Amino acid sequence: MLSLRSVTKRYGALTALDGVSLDIARGEFFGLLGPNGAGKSTLMSLAAGLRPPDAGVLTLDGVAVTPSDPATRTALGLVPQSLALYDELSALQNLQVFGRLYGLHGGVLRERIDEALAAVGLTDRRRDQVKTYSGGMKRRLNLVAALLHRPKLLLCDEPTVGIDPQSRNAIFDYLEARNRAGLTIIYSTHYMEEATRLCSRIAIIDHGRIHALGTLDELLTRLPFEEEIGFPAIPATAALAAELGAQGTLTTLDGRHRFEPRADFPLSAFYARTEAHGLAPRLFTAARPTLEAVFLHLTGRNLRE
Numbered sequence: 001m002l003s004l005r006s007v008t009k010r011y012g013a014l015t016a017l018d019g020v021s022l023d024i025a026r027g028e029f030f031g032l033l034g035p036n037g038a039g040k041s042t043l044m045s046l047a048a049g050l051r052p053p054d055a056g057v058l059t060l061d062g063v064a065v066t067p068s069d070p071a072t073r074t075a076l077g078l079v080p081q082s083l084a085l086y087d088e089l090s091a092l093q094n095l096q097v098f099g100r101l102y103g104l105h106g107g108v109l110r111e112r113i114d115e116a117l118a119a120v121g122l123t124d125r126r127r128d129q130v131k132t133y134s135g136g137m138k139r140r141l142n143l144v145a146a147l148l149h150r151p152k153l154l155l156c157d158e159p160t161v162g163i164d165p166q167s168r169n170a171i172f173d174y175l176e177a178r179n180r181a182g183l184t185i186i187y188s189t190h191y192m193e194e195a196t197r198l199c200s201r202i203a204i205i206d207h208g209r210i211h212a213l214g215t216l217d218e219l220l221t222r223l224p225f226e227e228e229i230g231f232p233a234i235p236a237t238a239a240l241a242a243e244l245g246a247q248g249t250l251t252t253l254d255g256r257h258r259f260e261p262r263a264d265f266p267l268s269a270f271y272a273r274t275e276a277h278g279l280a281p282r283l284f285t286a287a288r289p290t291l292e293a294v295f296l297h298l299t300g301r302n303l304r305e
């Protein structure tokens with residue numbers, strides 16, 4: 001659906017996007033995961049046609065993304081990172097403004113506004129000025145305002161920063177339902193939990209470059225080890241721990257051993273040894289690596305500075 005080919009964007013001497021190539025297919029819930037300053041919002045604004053790239057090409061269904069083109073405009077919805085709402089107006093009035101900008105009016109507009117307000121739990125507060133809303137309410141309104149015209153691609157730029165868990169869940173549920181109904185979503189975030197929960201594919205972005213791209217499972221295999229096993233440092237496990245030292249990295253902290261097997265050490269061998277020692281399976285916990293660890297491995301820094 002959306003395709004980027006060697007897209008570069010500079011702000012003066014700073015290269016915010018550095019030769020990014022990406023293909024996003026219809027129906028995807030695509031994640032852009034990266035820390036502040038990675039280039040996520042720049043990518044979103046280019047995808048929305050708000051800025052031209054300095055080099056490279058962006059196409060939407062094979063047609064160059066151009067802001068002035070009405071087809072581009074109606075195909076896209078953008079949920080900007082900084083709220084784009086009129087504070088003095090009510091939710092109802094804001095949605096009327098956005099709907100009319102997209103040529104909606106009359107019964108259709110009323111219906112879509114009612115539906116949008118109900119979907120994010122703002123029906124009761126619809127006549128109150130937006131400036132009286134909590135951060136989470138504003139975020140929910142900012143989200144549905146981008147969808148009134150039923151775009152086929154939603155660009156969602158960090159829509160949950162600094163909000164309460166209830167609003168966050170409402171946003172997740174709403175986006176998941178829209179995606180199941182066929183909406184293609186590009187979602188940027190610096191929270192690995194969000195990318196893990198929501199996204200069918202994830203691009204790890206930093207310093208304007210895509211460092212890795214794939215499903216969660218594919219990204220996790222980028223780590224040098226696949227599994228980490230914890231178990232208590234007690235007499236029953238002492239012999240096992242001694243054996244494991246040569247098979248990977250064994251660290252002991254706070255009465256627990258943590259074992260990171262070497263890449264070529266099969267977990268079946270680990271469990272064979274535990275059985276040979278007569279140890280109960282409940283002594284062991286296998287921890288899945290996290291996206292945070294993948295990010296650190298690929299970029300040498302954490303998602304959150």
Ligand SMILES: Nc1ncnc2c1ncn2[C@@H]1O[C@H](COP(=O)(O)OP(=O)(O)O)[C@@H](O)[C@H]1O
Nearest residue numbers: 011014016034035036037038039040041042043
């Ligand atoms: N309008 C702008 N003028 C100058 N520099 C900018 C502008 N917008 C973003 N930048 C810089 O470009 C880089 C990428 O920013 P941005 O795309 O906003 O990243 P993210 O959304 O991932 O935090 C950052 O170093 C940022 O400071």
Ligand SMILES: [Mg+2]
Nearest residue numbers: 040041081158
């Ligand atoms: Mg941003």
